[in-house]
Amino acid sequence: MALIVCEQLHLTYGLESDVPIEALHGIDLTIDEGEFVAVVGRNGSGKSTLARCLNGLLRPTSGRVLVNGLDTALRQHRLTIRSTVGMVFQNPDNQFVMSTVREEVAFGPENLGVPRPELIERVDRALRLTGLADLPDVDPQHLSAGGKSRLAIAAMLALAPRCLVLDETTALMDPLARRETLALAQELCRQGLTIVWVTHHMDEVAEAARVVALDHGLLGYDGTPHALFADRALCAKLGLDLPPAAQVAHGLIDRGLSLDTLPLNAAELVDSLARAWEGRS
């Protein structure tokens, strides 16, 4: 079932200024409930703009965005839409306002007037899902980078969203925190949450079921990561790298070592090479 629908979505910044900047030029995109969608593209291709359109932080210059059937341009839907589609940014420090983890997670739903028993239940569930259940009294500023992103995600989960949009959330993280955050998003997706994951890391893209690539404000690709990374000319056109495993595999295939599949991560590459070696002996 469609959760988010963009119809001929155009967005132009600074319409009244001398130099209006057209960020999105007519995007048609449907995201179904429960999908894991990676969004990629060059700097300035419109990724963050698109992300901000998905929960009405930005309203279309023309065209429309429907969230669960509600038009994001209409003021009366705004609160419903913001709690249906939650945003997590690159620097979670910017979105923390309270002095303990538990208060931070309770802040959103409390402000929306969620009744107390349900509030407690939601906060507990959000803390549990994000692995923060043991740290309710910690000051958010004292968490590690991975911990802060988990808290930002927990705060959104407490609003009982159906979709999370993560805009380069892992950009400043160390490798461990990056893997941890991606694994959490994947787990939440398995439990039914829709995930929109904006990134420049191709190894993360390889983990998504669907990739949407933006190209100068237009849709440049919409499909599986596998078909995308199999098409090197398309990747070059869209300004995308190959994940390192796919890069090695393409190189070996070019030299004449045939592999049965195109691997996208190290584990797949090892399996595929092991089969090639077995087949030879």
Next chain:
Amino acid sequence: MTAAIAIEGLRHVYLEDTPQAQQALYNASLHVAPAEMTAIIGPTGAGKSTLLHFCNGLLRPHERGRVRVLDQDLSTDVDLAALRRNVGLVFQYPHHQLFERFVGDDVAYGPRQMGLDEDEVEERVQWALQAVALDPEVFADRPTLSLSGGEMRRAAIAGVLATRPSVLILDEVTTGLDPEGREQIHALLRQLNEREGTAVLFVSNDLDEVAALADKAMLLYRGYTLAEGPVRELFSDLPLLARAELGAPFAGGLAAALQARGIALEHTPLTAAEAEEELWQAWKG
């Protein structure tokens, strides 16, 4: 000049003698030679950014270790303004260092502060914007706030380049840049390093980037320097990287996983390209 940067036994406590005191560095050392690309690696909270702030005098050593930058002892009364003209620092969050309304003026700020005449300033702005692949025709007159995240990072780097520092320090060198932008910045850093002898020191969370770019690396963990040396040497010690909570770089991890499946490579590869070559050699037998 023996070393661009030499740090020994450095210790630092934030908000010392207050209830909020937080120790960031216990025993850190770092050596950056003029002709080298040096990376600092380590998990979040290791003290990487703190260490960088000592390198251009934003933090000063107080009898807890030695910091020498461009042959000046920073515990003494040095000319900080002159030091910072020679030691350029690109911060982790580019919007912390962009403050002019237009991109061109922002990049011009450093050269203007150096008292250069307007022709020279203009020349440097053009050069620096081109160096980071922001077309001056398009970007010089763009409002700083209209830039995307990746464009802001490029503009921040351009602003530091325009002062032509002899030591260039970058905190999170290419975070938020697209693959092409990353490659452009890598090429630019190599060129500055090889042709102009600029010493380059950078922090990166991406081990594959460090493998591709740096000659030497220093591994910082909880305020201690655990290891310092050639990247190839450091990255062949996977147990050490794991102990520092960093995981394995792609190529090294791949070689170890292949070994476990009975496919041995002659040399441990450092990059994906080397892994491909090693695998091809092993396949041909």
